[in-house]
Amino acid sequence: MRILILHGVNLNMFGRRDPAQYGNATLAQIDSGLEALGRELGVTVECFQTNHEGEMVERIHKVLDEEVQAVVINAGAWTHYSHAIADALAILKIPVVEVHMSNVHARESFRHNSVLSAVCTGSICGFGPASYLLGLRAARNAVIHMNK
Numbered sequence: 001m002r003i004l005i006l007h008g009v010n011l012n013m014f015g016r017r018d019p020a021q022y023g024n025a026t027l028a029q030i031d032s033g034l035e036a037l038g039r040e041l042g043v044t045v046e047c048f049q050t051n052h053e054g055e056m057v058e059r060i061h062k063v064l065d066e067e068v069q070a071v072v073i074n075a076g077a078w079t080h081y082s083h084a085i086a087d088a089l090a091i092l093k094i095p096v097v098e099v100h101m102s103n104v105h106a107r108e109s110f111r112h113n114s115v116l117s118a119v120c121t122g123s124i125c126g127f128g129p130a131s132y133l134l135g136l137r138a139a140r141n142a143v144i145h146m147n148k
């Protein structure tokens with residue numbers, strides 16, 4: 001099984017952002033944790049990060065021509081307003097898990113709404129780097145047990 005991890009805008013700055021919200025782990029550390037869990041679960045994990053919305057949309061389009069069984073996405077601030085990313089995810093016929101490091105519901109009101117949630121299989125937030133690990137487990141579980 002192959003699962004694609006998508007990191008959106010500003011997430012390459014993990015480790016240098018507000019530690020109260022995001023802790024101290026860098027994106028490279030998060031990605032190696034995901035790869036290690038992938039090895040344990042028999043999942044090939046590919047990680048991709050961009051700060052460019054169009055690049056993210058095109059990476060999602062590429063999934064249509066790939067052997068990828070599920071997607072885990074933390075879209076960063078795009079979560080709250082990018083209908084373009086929501087439209088791209090809606091094209092996919094595979095499970096998509098939305099993740100956030102912080103508990104977005106306990107923060108500013110503009111973070112309470114996700115324009116992506118409705119086109120995702122489910123969402124996980126508030127567990128720091130473990131949100132990603134739970135997201136990977138949820139995506140694998142969805143491939144095995146659910147249809148999108």
Ligand code: DQA
Nearest residue numbers: 010074076077100101102111
């Ligand atoms: C985030 C939450 C978003 O509101 C924020 O814009 C981010 C990170 C998270 O992982 O908690 O950049 O997606």
